[in-house]
Amino acid sequence: MNGEKSRVNISRREFLGLSALGLGISLAGARPAVAASRAAAPDEVAILYDPVKCVGCKACQMACKRWNKLPNESTDPLGIYESPRGLSAITWNIIKLRRTDVGWHFFNYQCMHCTDAACVEVCPTGALHHDPMGFVALDRDLCNGCGYCTQFCPYGVPHLQVENALTGAAKSAKCTFCQDRLRAGIGGPSCAEVCPVGALQWGKRGELLEKARARVAELQAKGMNARIYGENEAGGLHRLSILLDEPEQYGLPSVPKTPGLARFWQRVVQPLGNVAFGAALAGILGVFLFVRRKIRMEEVR
Amino acid sequence: MTVQLRGRAEAVTIQWIPKYTFLERLGHWLHTATFVPLALTGMVLYFPFLRPLAQGEAGEFFRLVHRVAAVIFGLLPIVYYIFQPRRLLLHIREFLPRKEDIGWLKAAPAYYLLGKHEVMPPQGRFNAGEKLNGLVMMVTWAVFGLTGIPMWFGKGVIPPELFRWLVVFHDLAMIVAVCMFLVHLYLAVAHPLMWAGLVSMRFGVTSAEYAAEHHAKWYYGPKRAMEIWEEKKREAAHH
Known part of the structure; x- marks a missing residue:
């Protein structure tokens, strides 16, 4: 066999x-x-x-619906102020009511436009992406309706607009910062443009943070437990809020972050899978080359 | 280019014996015909370089293909065993781990790489490697179903924390199943020693000589196969 060694072995x-x-x-x-x-x-x-400035007039909610041509949503009339109940595929901006010992509090919910956005990270199509202006944009033509964004967002913001539950035809939907308005240079997001009391404002993030700090100092001087939410959360949100209580009281996570499982899935499981595919294919090809020389079909019974 | 053929130039008569029933083969090929499109359409979301295929209507189309194939893939074994309940018992018996599996593992390198079929201890209708392939396909079939069905119908119903785990396990099952499939494909299509496998899965029959050599426990029955095996070993020790 020695003389045949070069013939039967895999060369370097x-x-x-x-x-x-x-x-x-x-x-x-x-x-x-x-x-x-x-x-x-x-x-x-x-x-x-x-x-604190918000009077709960819901003009923001209406302006959002009008600009984005979102249809009405019916709610059971259960004597609550909130209508509809929460964010959905056709409601991207909503005022919710909290009743506390001190009185009634309004709070506006919309996409937080994270810098470390879980939805962008898990989106397999690039439909969800960071606009150079900073917000998280959504290109609905690219979306295939997989729904990963709806399951990985720490705020539960994106919702699927399901056209057919059986075939899975669907599109992701969420506040886009009125991306079409900003890109066309028409103005800012419609919710902030319409707000009659200046509770929602838009502008350069740096300038808004200055305003927020001054406002927090003012409110603290009045004895309120005020703080900024969104300065550093999730890499810095592009929807900043002033809170008068712990974030949890508003249903917001104190430390919002991309679920660890998203990173484990995409940065550990999938690369290991690629290594497995590479090893399997290279191994099979190596065995194929080896066996082709070593086993002669004429001798096989 | 000339090919030098060795061996005796005689007429060869092959005695064919039945190995797989018609429904077993139909089940096998329906499994293949759904597994391959399922893997390919799923990979559209898995590989970033396939992103253009995941976008918009293309992505929606591939999901539709994935779902249609998934229904057939999922129902196939259930329907099969409803109509063939005795095959269920037979398959469970055939696929349970046995002592000869360790023998297979020890002999596998010489058997598969060097073609030394005489070192392989007697195997059943499915040898230990085929049993491993079958078990992987059964386990991943269950994982695909247990994770896939809630991912299809459970969005907004099950907690997102659970959904995230389902995505991870669906991917893990795919990685294991696809690697197993690649090995299975190579052995079935390209490995010289396994030439009878593809014939059996196509026509349902195998060569009696091949069965005696590679699936002795099935061909002779366990007792007689072991007697022949011991006899051969004694003979080899004499020489």
């Missing part, structure tokens, strides 16, 4: 070729590196919400 060149193939397949599936949590820039756009 072939071994290197196979290794390169396996490595190539392992890396071909790799995800483009995500920029390590960048901070929101001060010249990006943002919305600031001040619940």
